[in-house]
Amino acid sequence: MTSQASGKESRENEPEYVMGLEKGLSIIEAFGMNKGPLTLTQAAEITGHTKGSVRRSLLTLCRLGYAAQDGHSFVLAPRALRLGYAYVVSDPLASGLGVGSRLPAYCSATGRVLLSSRPAAEVKFMLNRMARPALTPHTRTTTSSIMKEIEFVSKHGYAIIDEELEIGIRSIAVPICNARGEMVAAMSLSVSTSRMTREGVVEHLLPELEFARRHFAALL
Incomplete structure (x- = not known):
C-alpha cells in the first residue's frame, strides 16, 4: 500500500472528516491543473477518484x-x-479589491462613472436613499461632495478615487459607450498609493484605459 493510499484511508476513518467535501474541492483544483474543461475521465485521472x-x-x-x-x-x-475572493477579503494582508468585488456606487470610480450617465435629480434621489458609510477617513459621504465628483466625471470623462474605498489604493475609471453613445459599462484600474501619485495615475493609467475603452467600444 502506497503512502498516499494509506493517508487517504486514514482520513476516511476520521469521524469528522467529510470525504465528499474533499472530492468537490479536489475537482475544482483539477480544472486549474488541466487549464481548461474537464471530462469525467480526465477529472478521475487527476483526482484519483472513481x-x-x-x-x-x-x-x-x-x-x-x-x-x-x-x-x-x-x-x-x-x-x-467567489471561492478565491472569499480568501482575498478575509485575509487582512490582502487587498480587498479584485475581480468580482461588489463596490458601492457612491465611493467607487466605476460607480461614479455610471452615476454620471443619469440625470442629476435622479442621482441625488438615489444617493439620499442609500447608506453612505465612511469606509476610510477619506471617503466622501455627503450628497453635495459626491455630486461634485460626479460633475467632475461629466466634465473630464473619468473618475478618480483616492483612498476612499481602501487605505493605500487609488483607482481611476472611464465609461464604455456603445455605437449610439449610450454608456453601457465602466472600466477601472487600481494602484497602490506607494507606487503612483494621483497625478501619475492620470498621466500613466488614463491613456491605457482610454485605449482599452476605444477597443471595447468598437466591438459594441
Missing part, C-alpha cells in the same frame, strides 16, 4: 452554480470566483 464519484461531484457543482456542463465536458462557472 468516475462515479467524480460525476456526482461535478453534477452537484453544476447544481450549485459553480460549474456547467458542455456536452461531455464540464467547465467552471463564474460563481467559482
Whole structure:
C-alpha cells in the first residue's frame, strides 16, 4: 500500500472528516491543473477518484452554480470566483479589491462613472436613499461632495478615487459607450498609493484605459 493510499484511508476513518467535501474541492483544483474543461475521465485521472464519484461531484457543482456542463465536458462557472475572493477579503494582508468585488456606487470610480450617465435629480434621489458609510477617513459621504465628483466625471470623462474605498489604493475609471453613445459599462484600474501619485495615475493609467475603452467600444 502506497503512502498516499494509506493517508487517504486514514482520513476516511476520521469521524469528522467529510470525504465528499474533499472530492468537490479536489475537482475544482483539477480544472486549474488541466487549464481548461474537464471530462469525467480526465477529472478521475487527476483526482484519483472513481468516475462515479467524480460525476456526482461535478453534477452537484453544476447544481450549485459553480460549474456547467458542455456536452461531455464540464467547465467552471463564474460563481467559482467567489471561492478565491472569499480568501482575498478575509485575509487582512490582502487587498480587498479584485475581480468580482461588489463596490458601492457612491465611493467607487466605476460607480461614479455610471452615476454620471443619469440625470442629476435622479442621482441625488438615489444617493439620499442609500447608506453612505465612511469606509476610510477619506471617503466622501455627503450628497453635495459626491455630486461634485460626479460633475467632475461629466466634465473630464473619468473618475478618480483616492483612498476612499481602501487605505493605500487609488483607482481611476472611464465609461464604455456603445455605437449610439449610450454608456453601457465602466472600466477601472487600481494602484497602490506607494507606487503612483494621483497625478501619475492620470498621466500613466488614463491613456491605457482610454485605449482599452476605444477597443471595447468598437466591438459594441
